[in-house]
Amino acid sequence: MKLSGVELRRVRMPLVSPFRTSFGTQAEREVLLVRVVTPTGEGWGECVTMADPVYSSEYTDGAEHVLRNFLVPTLFQLGEVTANLVTPSLARFKGHRMAKGALEMAVLDAELRAHDRSFAAELGSTRASVPCGVSVGIMDSIPELLDAVDGYLDAGYVRIKLKIEPGWDVAPVRAVRERFGDDVLLQVDANTAYTLSDAPLLARLDPFGLLLIEQPLEEEDVLGHAELARRIRTPICLDESIVSARSAADAITLGACQIVNIKPGRVGGYLEARRVHDVCAAHGIPVWCGGMIETGLGRAANVALASLPGFTLPGDTSASDRFYRTDITEPFVLEAGHLPVPTGPGLGVAPIPDLLDAVTTSRVWLSS
Numbered sequence: 020m021k022l023s024g025v026e027l028r029r030v031r032m033p034l035v036s037p038f039r040t041s042f043g044t045q046a047e048r049e050v051l052l053v054r055v056v057t058p059t060g061e062g063w064g065e066c067v068t069m070a071d072p073v074y075s076s077e078y079t080d081g082a083e084h085v086l087r088n089f090l091v092p093t094l095f096q097l098g099e100v101t102a103n104l105v106t107p108s109l110a111r112f113k114g115h116r117m118a119k120g121a122l123e124m125a126v127l128d129a130e131l132r133a134h135d136r137s138f139a140a141e142l143g144s145t146r147a148s149v150p151c152g153v154s155v156g157i158m159d160s161i162p163e164l165l166d167a168v169d170g171y172l173d174a175g176y177v178r179i180k181l182k183i184e185p186g187w188d189v190a191p192v193r194a195v196r197e198r199f200g201d202d203v204l205l206q207v208d209a210n211t212a213y214t215l216s217d218a219p220l221l222a223r224l225d226p227f228g229l230l231l232i233e234q235p236l237e238e239e240d241v242l243g244h245a246e247l248a249r250r251i252r253t254p255i256c257l258d259e260s261i262v263s264a265r266s267a268a269d270a271i272t273l274g275a276c277q278i279v280n281i282k283p284g285r286v287g288g289y290l291e292a293r294r295v296h297d298v299c300a301a302h303g304i305p306v307w308c309g310g311m312i313e314t315g316l317g318r319a320a321n322v323a324l325a326s327l328p329g330f331t332l333p334g335d336t337s338a339s340d341r342f343y344r345t346d347i348t349e350p351f352v353l354e355a356g357h358l359p360v361p362t363g364p365g366l367g368v369a370p371i372p373d374l375l376d377a378v379t380t381s382r383v384w385l386s387s
């Protein structure tokens with residue numbers, strides 16, 4: 020395809036309630052959307068960076084800058100662009116995987132729409148719907164947490180994930196187990212908040228039959244996770260540490276994780292996300308689809324990815340109303356704990372113009 024131009028659009032959406040993790044509290048989501056325009060149509064991409072570099076080193080203003088000054092101009096020079104060409108064409112620029120992933124997603128969406136082919140078909144989907152888990156933030160009190168969990172279980176979520184940090188870990192897990200029983204699928208996410216010296220504390224989670232503990236140690240401490248895996252029984256799942264198929268293979272081989280949370284933006288796009296899935300499957304490692312509080316655009320692509328065969332654990336592919344009162348696309352609504360995999364061309368969803376304009380804070384048009 021030839022690129023006629025690319026629009027970088029900033030969107031700000033309030034969250035239905037503040038979402039607190041070990042790295043801070045979010046009350047709104049600042050999103051960078053990428054729209055590529057071709058002579059025959061357009062495609063949408065969503066950059067999952069946060070406003071601040073607190074989940075990873077990338078952040079939204081930086082992603083916009085690197086797209087505008089390096090990544091998009093490089094694609095304009097290509098002439099013919101396809102999704103498979105995006106990553107190799109941008110390889111000389113180091114890092115910026117979330118920014119690159121958003122651009123690849125937009126090109127892939129445009130290409131698939133032009134061929135009347137869905138993300139699900141392209142990625143290798145084997146299911147028409149996916150079971151959904153939900154990520155529950157750190158709360159001010161245990162009663163408040165139990166009310167929130169009660170509401171999500173009533174909504175039909177099939178798995179509960181609790182954000183934890185030192186001082187909010189064993190007590191909330193014990194309280195959820197005591198209130199809701201041992202059969203609820205339960206896991207925790209530390210977002211790198213602990214160190215190896217916390218192993219005895221983390222071992223106190225072992226009696227609660229958690230599915231996994233997600234990213235207890237810092238992103239680069241792969242060997243620390245391998246050592247921790249020898250000191251606790253709860254399976255270790257990595258999130259921030261897995262930035263590519265290669266890093267997944269290395270972490271698995273080193274015994275640093277038994278489960279992987281796949282986030283397409285974190286690994287540089289949906290094509291690399293499929294490669295992470297394939298590498299994990301080759302090692303017998305179950306995967307699930309993580310979430311970055313995406314709008315319906317990223318959510319549509321994540322649900323398609325989550326329908327691949329190796330995604331055997333419920334992901335953080337929650338309904339739109341988990342985080343947003345009004346999504347910029349038709350909302351994803353939980354049905355019996357599942358979300359339907361979009362079947363339309365490309366993402367299968369598109370922004371609703373009035374809703375998108377209502378939350379747009381800036382737009383930049385880059386012409387080829």
Ligand SMILES: CC(=O)N[C@@H](Cc1ccc2ccccc2c1)C(=O)O
Pocket residue numbers: 038040045048068069074154208210258309310311312335
């Ligand atoms: C659903 C979930 O827990 N996601 C991330 C953490 C996270 C938390 C808060 C966020 C706020 C704005 C943007 C991205 C964010 C990602 C995780 O699995 O580690």
Ligand SMILES: [Mg+2]
Pocket residue numbers: 208210233234258259280309
């Ligand atoms: Mg995580």
